[in-house]
Structures are given as structure tokens and as C-alpha cells.
Amino acid sequence: xxxxxTSYAFPRFLQWLVVIxxxxxxxxxxPRLLPINPVEETLxxxxxxxxxxxxxxADFKKSIExxxxxxxxPEEQYVHFWERLFRGDLGPALSxxxxxxxxxxxxxxxxxxxxxxxTILISWLLGLILGTLAxxxxxxxxxxxxxxxxxxxYPIPYFILGLLLVIVFAFxxxxxxxxxGAVGSPSLSLPYLVSILQHAFLPALSLVLLGTAFxxxxxxxxxxxxxxxxxxxxxxxAGLPKRTILFHYVxxxxxxxxxxxxxxxxxAMFEGALITEVVFSYxxxxxxxxxxILQADYNLILGVTLFSIVGVATAALLIDLSxxxxxxxxxHS
Amino acid sequence: xxxxxxxxxxxxxxxxYSPAFRSGSTILVVLLIxxxxxxxxxxxxxxxxxxxxxLPPSPSYPFGTTALGQDVFWLTAFxxxxxxxxxxxxxxxxxxxxxxxxxxxxxxxxxxDRILSSLADTFIVIPRLPLLMxxxxxxxxxxxxxxxxxxxxxxxxxWPSKRYRAQILSLREEEFTQTAIFAGMGxxxxxxxxxxxxxxxxxxxxxxxxxxxxxxxxxxLSVLGLSDLQTPTIGTMIYWSTYYQVLLTQKLWxxxxxxxxxxxxxxSLYHLSTSFSxxxxxxxxxxxxxxxxxxxx
Numbered sequence: 001x002x003x004x005x006t007s008y009a010f011p012r013f014l015q016w017l018v019v020i021x022x023x024x025x026x027x028x029x030x031p032r033l034l035p036i037n038p039v040e041e042t043l044x045x046x047x048x049x050x051x052x053x054x055x056x057x058a059d060f061k062k063s064i065e066x067x068x069x070x071x072x073x074p075e076e077q078y079v080h081f082w083e084r085l086f087r088g089d090l091g092p093a094l095s096x097x098x099x100x101x102x103x104x105x106x107x108x109x110x111x112x113x114x115x116x117x118x119t120i121l122i123s124w125l126l127g128l129i130l131g132t133l134a135x136x137x138x139x140x141x142x143x144x145x146x147x148x149x150x151x152x153x154y155p156i157p158y159f160i161l162g163l164l165l166v167i168v169f170a171f172x173x174x175x176x177x178x179x180x181g182a183v184g185s186p187s188l189s190l191p192y193l194v195s196i197l198q199h200a201f202l203p204a205l206s207l208v209l210l211g212t213a214f215x216x217x218x219x220x221x222x223x224x225x226x227x228x229x230x231x232x233x234x235x236x237x238a239g240l241p242k243r244t245i246l247f248h249y250v251x252x253x254x255x256x257x258x259x260x261x262x263x264x265x266x267x268a269m270f271e272g273a274l275i276t277e278v279v280f281s282y283x284x285x286x287x288x289x290x291x292x293i294l295q296a297d298y299n300l301i302l303g304v305t306l307f308s309i310v311g312v313a314t315a316a317l318l319i320d321l322s323x324x325x326x327x328x329x330x331x332h333s
Numbered sequence: 334x335x336x337x338x339x340x341x342x343x344x345x346x347x348x349x350y351s352p353a354f355r356s357g358s359t360i361l362v363v364l365l366i367x368x369x370x371x372x373x374x375x376x377x378x379x380x381x382x383x384x385x386x387x388l389p390p391s392p393s394y395p396f397g398t399t400a401l402g403q404d405v406f407w408l409t410a411f412x413x414x415x416x417x418x419x420x421x422x423x424x425x426x427x428x429x430x431x432x433x434x435x436x437x438x439x440x441x442x443x444x445x446d447r448i449l450s451s452l453a454d455t456f457i458v459i460p461r462l463p464l465l466m467x468x469x470x471x472x473x474x475x476x477x478x479x480x481x482x483x484x485x486x487x488x489x490x491x492w493p494s495k496r497y498r499a500q501i502l503s504l505r506e507e508e509f510t511q512t513a514i515f516a517g518m519g520x521x522x523x524x525x526x527x528x529x530x531x532x533x534x535x536x537x538x539x540x541x542x543x544x545x546x547x548x549x550x551x552x553x554l555s556v557l558g559l560s561d562l563q564t565p566t567i568g569t570m571i572y573w574s575t576y577y578q579v580l581l582t583q584k585l586w587x588x589x590x591x592x593x594x595x596x597x598x599x600x601s602l603y604h605l606s607t608s609f610s611x612x613x614x615x616x617x618x619x620x621x622x623x624x625x626x627x628x629x630x
Contacts, residue, residue, distance in 0.1 A: 019454075019458050019459065022455045022456075023455070027464065031468075031471055034472060035475075151603070151607070152600055156599055157595065158549070159549075159556055159571075160595055160596060164592070171580060263458075264458070267459065267460040270460050271460055271461065271463075274462055274463070275462070275553055289466060293466065293557060296470075298470075301466065304463055305463040305464055305466075309460065309464075316458050
């Protein structure tokens with residue numbers, strides 16, 4: 001246990017801190033490096049539509065600068081940035097003034113978390129099992145069919161797959177609703193829960209398809225290496241039942257790289273969820289980000305970016321810290 | 334001359350024995366021809382109102398026309414060319430940084446290696462799409478295709494650099510590396526002269542995956558309106574067609590062309606990359622090098 005804490009958990013935790021610091025710093029620096037000044041943009045937008053008193057414009061400019069955290073020297077701004085983060089204050093959402101950005105994110109978060117959580121779980125398990133089976137029975141018809149279709153789906157960008165699904169199954173053959181997360185007011189009643197499932201089905205399907213395809217390809221490769229190893233050949237010669245070999249020998253040993261890869265591909269799946277939400281107008285964080293872009297809501301975009309970085313880094317950390325559950329070598333040394 | 338003949342033989346072999354390579358290369362060649370046709374296009378890429386609007390596909394307009402009075406066929410040709418350009422530039426930039434940092438980090442070892450690897454791990458975890466959207470949003474209206482490519486490339490070096498580092502780490506232990514060091518070869522020369530030939534097959538397969546990522550990101554950003562909307566790319570075609578509500582007005586040809594082009598492009602590229610990496614497995618190559626030159630080991 002001590003070994004786990006000192007040589008594994010602690011360095012991993014440090015890595016998490018590094019990611020957060022680098023991520024926040026990058027998010028801080030980049031808008032300030034770009035040639036476009038959001039304050040001037042906003043001022044121009046406002047004063048272009050009507051004549052305003054120069055004093056009012058000056059006051060407005062000062063309050064916007066405070067809002068965007070652009071007061072003071074860059075060092076002061078940086079410290080102030082971190083202070084606000086610790087306080088959990090990401091500023092008001094300009095498109096829904098004065099609702100704080102944190103409230104908007106908090107409302108959208110459960111939708112994304114539900115969609116992402118369930119699809120990651122399903123696609124990871126499905127891809128792992130199907131990939132291992134495909135590697136173990138390489139010459140069956142269904143293996144070829146499955147592998148070919150998944151390999152064809154894999155490179156397709158999330159947006160295009162989502163678009164195709166929406167066009168076919170929500171527009172032309174209207175089995176599924178076109179937009180939204182659910183119908184009615186939130187409660188634990190059956191109609192509401194059913195409508196959640198109905199609305200989530202297509203977005204989840206597109207995420208599961210792509211996630212499974214990726215996981216399948218990786219699992220097939222890993223299982224292939226495990227299958228050609230000595231201990232599996234010995235187990236087969238010894239006449240062990242196929243199910244034992246598959247589960248306890250092949251799958252168990254190819255599980256490890258899959259877990260670390262899950263932590264690394266979390267970012268990609270998160271991005272996929274964002275894109276899918278835009279296609280299906282699913283009321284999660286991705287959709288909020290999209291509307292924020294449409295409405296030029298700089299605060300919300302910044303807030304969602306920061307939140308994504310912290311969220312994905314933390315989720316990856318948690319997955320990595322659960323590594324010993326899968327790898328006895330880390331547990332027992 | 335000998336390498337050219339060897340390369341043609343490899344391509345011929347792959348064509349004969351790998352169905353993935355056959356399908357991938359034929360589809361890609363068709364798309365490349367279409368992209369190359371764009372130089373003889375009778376219309377400029379950003380011209381509007383040059384043909385009658387909203388006509389379905391017909392012999393005179395094989396892919397139909399758009400609501401802005403453009404010919405979808407020539408638009409698609411430009412779109413493929415521009416998307417390939419953006420993806421290509423992004424891959425060149427990203428992989429150059431990745432190869433340099435990864436090789437340097439793997440070869441030098443020690444604290445530099447740890448710091449660079451930690452940095453690479455950091456950039457892998459950070460979700461790039463929100464960051465890209467933030468940057469593209471701030472630059473909205475002023476970003477060019479080259480700018481977009483540079484942006485994509487600058488954020489796509491981390492994962493490749495890890496892989497190159499792993500390759501260099503294993504190559505460093507090879508006997509011929511030790512021989513070169515004892516013979517007094519400088520580190521940079523070793524990396525370039527001795528190790529790079531082994532990295533190249535991996536580089537090619539990895540470049541294709543970089544292409545796929547860049548195409549996907551370009552489509553995503555364009556569809557959200559965050560790139561150069563005046564220039565036709567696959568993404569901007571999808572953007573404009575959905576902007577003009579092709580689903581509701583039943584004028585789908587404007588949408589189908591870029592979507593089909595995108596799907597065909599990515600699938601063919603992927604087939605090429607898998608057949609390539611299957612054929613040019615570094616371990617197989619090391620063994621075949623040893624037997625053909627009879628002296629490396």
C-alpha cells in the first residue's frame with residue numbers, strides 16, 4: 001500500500017496538478033496573445049447600434065475590463081485569474097446576464113455526464129469483449145463482417161456520423177426526436193425518464209459506435225499479442241475450456257493497457273460528446289458552448305474551456321488511480 | 334534509382350496482396366484526381382451566382398447547384414483540395430514538432446526526458462476542442478486556412494511525440510547505435526542517418542492518422558462557423574448547406590457531396606494507413622534488413 005502511495009499515486013497526483021496549472025495558464029495566455037481585443041469588440045458592438053455618451057462608454061469599458069479580468073498588469077491579472085477560479089467565480093454569462101457561468105455549467109453538466117458516462121462504459125466493455133472475441137476467432141464470418149464495419153466507421157468524424165444519424169433516424173424516419181434532452185419537467189416519473197431515454201438514444205448511439213470501433217481495434221490488437229504468447233498456447237494444449245482461456249488469460253492481460261488508454265482517450269471522448277451534443281441539440285455543455293459561440297459570449301466559452309480541462313484531467317486522474325484494482329503487481333509490491 | 338524501383342515494387346506488392354490497400358488507394362486516387370481537377374475549374378472558388386441556383390444533379394451540373402449559385406461539382410473539387418491542404422500543413426507542423434521533441438527526449442534521457450514527457454502527457458490530457466473553439470472564436474472572421482492548419486498542427490504533437498520517443502528508446506539499445514557511438518558519430522547525425530530510416534514507415538502510418546484528426550477538426554470547426562467561411566472546404570460546404578436549410582428544402586445534393594467526400598476520404602486514408610503499418614512492421618523490417626545486408630548485426 002505504501003508502495004502504491006509513494007511511487008504511483010503521488011507522482012500521478014503531481015501530474016494532475018501540472019496539467020491543471022499548464023491548462024489554466026494556456027487558457028489565460030492565449031486570448032491575450034491574439035491580436036483581437038474582446039473589450040474593443042464588445043464596445044464596438046454596443047456603440048455601433050446607438051449613440052452613447054462618452055462617459056457612459058468609458059464606465060462601460062471599465063466594467064467590461066473588470067469582467068474580463070483585464071485590469072492591472074499581466075502578473076496581477078494572472079493572480080486574479082487563479083483567485084477567481086478558487087472562489088469558483090467564472091463571471092456572468094454574457095448571453096444570459098446576470099446568470100453566473102457556473103450556474104449555466106451546473107445545469108448543463110448532468111446531461112453531458114450522463115451521456116458521456118454511460119457511453120464510455122458501454123463502448124469500453126463492448127469494444128473490449130468484441131475485440132477479444134474477434135482476435136480469438138479470427139476466421140469466422142461474423143468476425144470479418146464486424147471488423148470491416150467497425151473499421152469503416154472508426155475514421156468518420158463525430159460530426160458527420162451524428163449528422164447522418166440525425167438525418168436518417170430523426171428526420172426521414174422520425175422514430176427519434178430531433179432536438180432536446182427530455183420532454184416535461186424534471187422528476188422521477190416514468191414518462192420523464194422514458195423521454196430522457198428517447199432523446200438520448202441517438203446521441204448515445206453515435207458515441208457508442210465510434211467508441212466501440214476504437215476500443216475494438218485496440219482490443220483486437222492487444223488480444224492478438226496475448227493469444228500468440230506462450231502461456232495461452234500452453235493453456236490450449238492443456239485443454240483448458242475456451243471460456244477460461246478467454247477471460248482469465250487473454251482478457252485479463254490485455255485489460256491493463258486498455259485502462260491506461262481509457263484515461264488518455266477520455267479527452268477525445270469528451271470532445272466527441274461536445275460535438276454530438278451540437279448535432280442533436282442535446283442540452284449539455286457542448287450545446288452551451290455552441291450557443292455561446294453563436295451569441296459571442298466570451299465568458300461562457302472561457303468558463304467551459306476551463307471546466308473541460310479541469311474535469312477531464314480529474315477524471316483521468318481518478319481512472320489512473322484505480323489502476324491497482326486491475327494490476328496486482330502494483331498492489332502487492 | 335534503386336530506391337525508386339524498390340518503392341514501386343513495394344506498392345505493387347501491397348496492391349496485389351492487401352485488399353485494404355487496394356480499396357484505399359483506388360478511392361484516394363479518385364479523390365485526388367477530383368481535387369486536381371479544381372485547377373481547371375471554370376469558376377473561382379469563392380465565386381457566387383455564376384450558375385442557376387438550386388438545380389438538382391443533371392448532365393450539365395453533375396452534382397447540382399447551390400442556393401448561392403455555385404456548381405457543387407467544382408465546389409467539391411476545391412473543397413477536397415483545401416481540406417487536404419489544411420490537413421497536410423497541420424500534419425507537417427505537428428509531426429515535425431513531435432519527431433523532434435520525441436526523438437530528442439528519448440535519446441537524451443534523464444531529467445530532460447522526464448520534463449518533456451510530462452509536458453507531452455499534459456497536452457494529451459487537455460481536451461483540445463474547447464481550446465480550439467476558444468481560439469477560433471476570438472479570431473472569428475480573420476482566420477485563414479493556413480492559420481487554421483498552423484493552429485491544428487501546434488496542438489497535435491503530443492501523442493506522436495510519445496510514440497517516436499518509444500521507438501527511439503528501443504533503437505538506442507540496438508547494436509548498430511552502440512557501434513556508431515563508439516565510432517565517434519555525433520548524436521544528431523546518429524538520429525538522422527541511422528534511426529530515421531526506421532522511423533519513416535511509422536511516420537507514414539502516423540501521418541495518416543494525423544490527417545484524419547486534422548480533417549475531423551477542420552470539419553467540426555468549420556461547421557460551427559469558426560473558420561474561413563468564404564473558402565470552400567468540406568467543413569464550410571456542410572456549414573453553408575445547413576445554413577440554407579437543405580434538409581427542409583429537400584435540396585440534399587449540396588450536403589451529400591461534402592459528406593460523401595469526407596467519408597470516402599477518411600475511410601480510404603485509414604485503409605491505407607492500416608495496410609501500410611501491417612506491411613512495414615518495424616520488427617519485420619529490422620529482420621529483413623539484417624538478412625539482406627548481412628552485416629548490421
